[in-house]
Amino acid sequence: MDIVLQQLVNGLTLGSVYGLIAIGYTMVYGIIGMINFAHGDVYMVSSYLTAIAIALLTFFGMESFPIIIFGTLIFTIVVTGAYGWVIERVAYRPLRNSSRLSVLISAIGMSLILQNYVQISQGARQQGVPTLLTGAIRFDVGDGFVQITYMKLFILFAAFLGMGVLTYIIQKTKLGRMCRATQQDRKMASILGINTDRIISSVFVIGAAMAALAGVLITLDYGAFDFYVGFIIGIKAFTAAVLGGIGSLPGAMLGGVILGLSEALFAGLISSDYKDVFSFSLLVIILIFRPSGLLGKPEVEKV
Amino acid sequence: MSQQTNGISIAAAVKDTIIAGLLALIVFGPVVGVLLDGYEFNLRAGDVASIVAVVMAGRFALSVFSQTEFGKAFLYRQSTKDDGVVVTAPDYKSKMRFIIPLVIVIGLIAPFIASKYVLTIVILGLIYVLLGLGLNIVVGLAGLLDLGFVGFYAIGAYGLALGYENLGLGFWSMLPLAAIMAAISGAILGFPVLRMHGDYLAIVTLGFGEIIRLVLTNWTEFTHGPNGVSAPLPTLFGLEFKRRSKEGTPFHEFFGLPYDSAYKYIFIYLILFLVVLAVLYVKHRLTRMPIGRAWEALREDEIACRSLGLNHVLVKLSAFMLGASTGGLAGVFFATYQGFVNPSSFTFFESALILAIVVLGGMGSTVGVVIAAFVLTVLPEMLREFADYRVLMFGILMVVMMIWKPRGLVRVTRTGFATRKGTVK
Numbered sequence: 001m002d003i004v005l006q007q008l009v010n011g012l013t014l015g016s017v018y019g020l021i022a023i024g025y026t027m028v029y030g031i032i033g034m035i036n037f038a039h040g041d042v043y044m045v046s047s048y049l050t051a052i053a054i055a056l057l058t059f060f061g062m063e064s065f066p067i068i069i070f071g072t073l074i075f076t077i078v079v080t081g082a083y084g085w086v087i088e089r090v091a092y093r094p095l096r097n098s099s100r101l102s103v104l105i106s107a108i109g110m111s112l113i114l115q116n117y118v119q120i121s122q123g124a125r126q127q128g129v130p131t132l133l134t135g136a137i138r139f140d141v142g143d144g145f146v147q148i149t150y151m152k153l154f155i156l157f158a159a160f161l162g163m164g165v166l167t168y169i170i171q172k173t174k175l176g177r178m179c180r181a182t183q184q185d186r187k188m189a190s191i192l193g194i195n196t197d198r199i200i201s202s203v204f205v206i207g208a209a210m211a212a213l214a215g216v217l218i219t220l221d222y223g224a225f226d227f228y229v230g231f232i233i234g235i236k237a238f239t240a241a242v243l244g245g246i247g248s249l250p251g252a253m254l255g256g257v258i259l260g261l262s263e264a265l266f267a268g269l270i271s272s273d274y275k276d277v278f279s280f281s282l283l284v285i286i287l288i289f290r291p292s293g294l295l296g297k298p299e300v301e302k303v
Numbered sequence: 304m305s306q307q308t309n310g311i312s313i314a315a316a317v318k319d320t321i322i323a324g325l326l327a328l329i330v331f332g333p334v335v336g337v338l339l340d341g342y343e344f345n346l347r348a349g350d351v352a353s354i355v356a357v358v359m360a361g362r363f364a365l366s367v368f369s370q371t372e373f374g375k376a377f378l379y380r381q382s383t384k385d386d387g388v389v390v391t392a393p394d395y396k397s398k399m400r401f402i403i404p405l406v407i408v409i410g411l412i413a414p415f416i417a418s419k420y421v422l423t424i425v426i427l428g429l430i431y432v433l434l435g436l437g438l439n440i441v442v443g444l445a446g447l448l449d450l451g452f453v454g455f456y457a458i459g460a461y462g463l464a465l466g467y468e469n470l471g472l473g474f475w476s477m478l479p480l481a482a483i484m485a486a487i488s489g490a491i492l493g494f495p496v497l498r499m500h501g502d503y504l505a506i507v508t509l510g511f512g513e514i515i516r517l518v519l520t521n522w523t524e525f526t527h528g529p530n531g532v533s534a535p536l537p538t539l540f541g542l543e544f545k546r547r548s549k550e551g552t553p554f555h556e557f558f559g560l561p562y563d564s565a566y567k568y569i570f571i572y573l574i575l576f577l578v579v580l581a582v583l584y585v586k587h588r589l590t591r592m593p594i595g596r597a598w599e600a601l602r603e604d605e606i607a608c609r610s611l612g613l614n615h616v617l618v619k620l621s622a623f624m625l626g627a628s629t630g631g632l633a634g635v636f637f638a639t640y641q642g643f644v645n646p647s648s649f650t651f652f653e654s655a656l657i658l659a660i661v662v663l664g665g666m667g668s669t670v671g672v673v674i675a676a677f678v679l680t681v682l683p684e685m686l687r688e689f690a691d692y693r694v695l696m697f698g699i700l701m702v703v704m705m706i707w708k709p710r711g712l713v714r715v716t717r718t719g720f721a722t723r724k725g726t727v728k
Binding site (some may be wrong): 033034035045048049051052053054055056058059078079081083085086090091094095098099100101102103104105106108109110111112113114115116117118119120121122123126127129130211231235238244273274276277280281283284287288291 | 326329330333334335337338339341343344350357442446448450495498502503505506507509510511514515517518521544571651652655658683691692694695697698699700701705706709
């Protein structure tokens with residue numbers, strides 16, 4: 001019982017972070033219909049940026065938790081956003097009118113470039129960040145106990161705050177309205193005077209910023225990362241996006257939480273060796289039986 | 304600026320350059336400039352400065368170039384290029400009819416002259432030719448992006464190793480069996496998946512490739528996990544290529560030759576060479592048969608094909624299975640060549656490398672894939688000191704090729720048709 005509850009807590013935090021990364025996939029897919037294969041690696045870059053920011057901030061003598069966390073978040077989000085913009089400009093915009101296969105191959109190339117670039121500049125070994133926030137709340141359940149660290153609470157709070165801010169931007173602001181218009185009909189939107197190229201760029205920046213938030217949170221919680229972390233977590237976040245219905249923002253969050261919970265339960269109750277196999281199998285099964293996901297609309301191809 | 308439409312605006316170029324430089328500073332600055340060392344860091348400002356300088360110089364050159372008359376014409380050609388197939392006249396005789404016999408003769412003589420080191424590299428190159436040909440059927444001809452191709456490669460390789468260990472099957476029985484096994488798993492995976500959209504197919508196959516690798520790593524009782532399994536060598540009518548044989552005489556004793564470990568590589572090379580030739584021939588014929596035409600038609604326009612009555616699932620499935628079986632064959636050769644297989648040979652990177660071969664060689668072009676397979680496997684062997692940059696180069700290659708020449712370096716040629724004599728026009 002205590003294992004189940006503990007895994008539910010772990011799964012919820014992990015799932016909310018999957019949801020943050022899934023936003024990047026789902027928004028890009030919604031607006032230009034491509035799978036941004038390099039998105040997982042953008043997340044990976046943001047983990048490195050987190051460690052760099054913390055190292056820089058501690059070097060300049062800033063030790064208190066709020067300053068470090070805000071400094072790291074701002075720095076990582078800004079730089080990762082720049083990565084999102086540059087990647088779109090260099091690898092995807094020249095292919096705007098090419099076949100979907102070409103764009104996807106270009107994205108795979110971008111993913112390899114990012115991995116190898118970080119490996120060359122920072123070395124192949126694992127990196128880490130110091131633990132910033134310690135302490136936990138404990139509940140006694142039967143014979144055992146359930147532990148919720150303050151870090152996990154912070155992750156949940158930050159992830160849902162990020163989602164809330166994003167929902168506000170998309171639903172209430174002018175930028176969000178232009179994004180939704182471009183998503184519905186790119187040609188019509190540009191006829192009505194929306195600079196669709198700029199909107200597509202800003203969608204990439206938003207996606208990268210959400211991945212950066214996820215990168216900061218996960219890196220602070222786990223402490224260790226290497227240049228290869230983006231691959232697995234990228235596929236899982238994509239699974240979350242597909243599970244919730246690709247193109248749908250609430251779907252991404254819902255899919256992330258469902259995937260995180262079911263993966264944590266599988267790891268806790270059945271086998272932790274095969275938890276990645278479980279996630280990938282889930283992805284295959286969803287795509288076969290319900291490709292439109294839980295909240296998505298079925299895709300109709302028009303001639 | 305409006306007066307300068309015909310001239311070169313240096314001001315605009317400088318503006319572009321400064322923006323590019325600032326972006327390069329933001330993007331490369333932290334990751335390149337701050338080298339993490341535990342929780343400390345070392346600064347490397349020089350590297351950042353040189354990268355930013357290169358980016359700015361490149362952006363400036365590009366900006367000026369795109370404003371010159373030549374540059375404008377070049378960009379216009381690039382934006383309106385038509386990368387179709389080249390259709391030759393019906394009576395056109397390709398130079399390939401001289402080149403192919405020459406290549407075959409050289410290929411058959413080569414192993415007896417080449418050193419063992421060269422031979423091992425060429426064998427590896429040929430294995431990648433097989434993989435490239437297999438993936439080229441799936442990606443190049445049928446237009447289905449398969450990112451889990453390495454899974455079929457792994458099935459072939461582990462098929463040989465585990466078949467030998469558990470069932471005592473040797474190289475010759477596993478060669479066809481592995482191809483069939485890979486084709487069947489391709490069908491099992493492909494049948495439900497091929498109905499869905501192209502992008503989803505890529506992700507599902509990627510997941511499949513990873514599942515195979517994870518199972519090979521974690522199912523230690525059967526696959527021995529990361530420790531790997533040893534694989535048998537091929538035999539010549541029961542003669543083994545080892546120094547000492549448990550049963551029967553080894554090859555060198557039978558012919559009264561001194562033992563040389565190069566014999567086994569020569570033998571593997573010869574079988575592999577013949578298999579590659581056979582696959583090339585089959586593929587060459589298939590592309591001219593209705594099924595091959597159906598693959599390419601489906602790649603170009605699926606809806607049109609379906610409305611003309613093509614069964615798109617069956618057509619895709621046949622491409623998927625043929626590609627998979629070629630991958631399985633390559634796996635058997637890989638296992639016997641290494642003498643040993645473990646899961647680390649079958650990572651996603653391997654799939655990406657095979658994809659890079661297909662992309663560089665040209666979607667659907669056979670000659671291009673053969674050349675690209677050799678270039679991408681032999682070149683890294685020769686440039687060992689740049690080994691760290693290998694993956695980076697593959698990535699850049701993929702992006703640049705997609706922007707510049709999405710159909711690959713070698714364009715597909717096809718002979719035109721003439722009406723037969725005696726038919727009514």
